[in-house]
Amino acid sequence: MPQVHVCSLSLVPVTVAATRASHLVSLIDDNTIVERPPTIPAERHLFIGINDITEPTEGLIAPALEHVEQLLAFVEDWDRRNPMVVHCYAGISRSTAAAFIALCAANPGRAEAEIAWKMRAASPTATPNSRIVAFGDALLRRNGRMIAAAEAIGRGEMAVEGIPFAIAIEN
Numbered sequence: 074m075p076q077v078h079v080c081s082l083s084l085v086p087v088t089v090a091a092t093r094a095s096h097l098v099s100l101i102d103d104n105t106i107v108e109r110p111p112t113i114p115a116e117r118h119l120f121i122g123i124n125d126i127t128e129p130t131e132g133l134i135a136p137a138l139e140h141v142e143q144l145l146a147f148v149e150d151w152d153r154r155n156p157m158v159v160h161c162y163a164g165i166s167r168s169t170a171a172a173f174i175a176l177c178a179a180n181p182g183r184a185e186a187e188i189a190w191k192m193r194a195a196s197p198t199a200t201p202n203s204r205i206v207a208f209g210d211a212l213l214r215r216n217g218r219m220i221a222a223a224e225a226i227g228r229g230e231m232a233v234e235g236i237p238f239a240i241a242i243e244n
Contacts, residue, residue, distance in 0.1 A: 075153035075179075079172045079196070080237040081164035086110055088158050088237060095155035098147065098175075100167035100205075103134065119147040125166050127204040136167070141174065141208035148175045153242060164235035170201035170223075172240065174209035177219060179242045185215055188240070189222035193229070195238035200229040 080088045082101065089097065089110040096117045099107045103122035109115065121140045124133040151157055159175065161167035169192060176188045192199045201223045210219035229235075 074241040074243065076156045076239045076241045077172045077175050077179075078156055078158045078237065078239040079164055079168045079199070079235070080158065080160050081168075081234045082107065082160055082162050083234065084164070084237055085158065085160050088160075089113060092156040092158065092239070094158040096147070096151050096157040098144065098157065098159040098168075098171055100140075100159070100161045100171055102162075105162065119143065121171075123167065125161065125202060127202060136202065136205045136208065138208050138212070141205060141212055144171055144174060145178055145209075145212060148178050153179070156239070163233065164237060165198050165229065165232065166200050166202040167205060169196075169199040169235070170203075170205035170209070173201050173206060173219065173223065174213070176240055176242065177209065177213055177215065183243065185218040185222040186225060189219075189226045191240050192238070193226040195240060196229070196236040198229040198232045198235040199226070199238065201226075 099120045129135045159168045159172045206223045
């Protein structure tokens with residue numbers, strides 16, 4: 074069963090190696106250097122340069138609809154033979170939102186709340202960025218259910234670096 078793994082920037086090399094991931098999603102500000110592991114071809118690495126904010130802020134790049142459109146196109150092209158690793162700087166907010174969206178897209182018959190609670194059970198630090206989730210909800214036509222599910226699991230435990238986790242796609 075294919076999996077989506079979530080981790081921080083510092084754990085990308087070990088996570089990609091341990092899982093034998095074929096695809097990598099980086100959601101991090103444009104000024105952060107992300108070294109793509111050599112086992113991930115450039116065309117299988119999606120870099121989305123955004124800041125971890127929920128409202129537009131001068132001097133920062135707010136997550137936007139087009140960023141989530143890029144994510145969904147990337148997930149759609151993923152053959153799911155090997156895992157996908159999704160990361161941000163801390164592995165807490167942007168990456169968990171992107172993983173939630175990827176899991177909802179890959180599991181169209183699964184309830185959003187079920188997926189969100191699986192994330193919470195897998196990592197007490199998971200706190201999906203609400204702005205990214207809202208764009209995913211709109212694009213996947215989930216009618217607010219993704220937003221409600223993310224709100225229901227609430228803010229995760231405070232941490233400098235998130236607890237890595239994996240969720241299987243169960244289609």
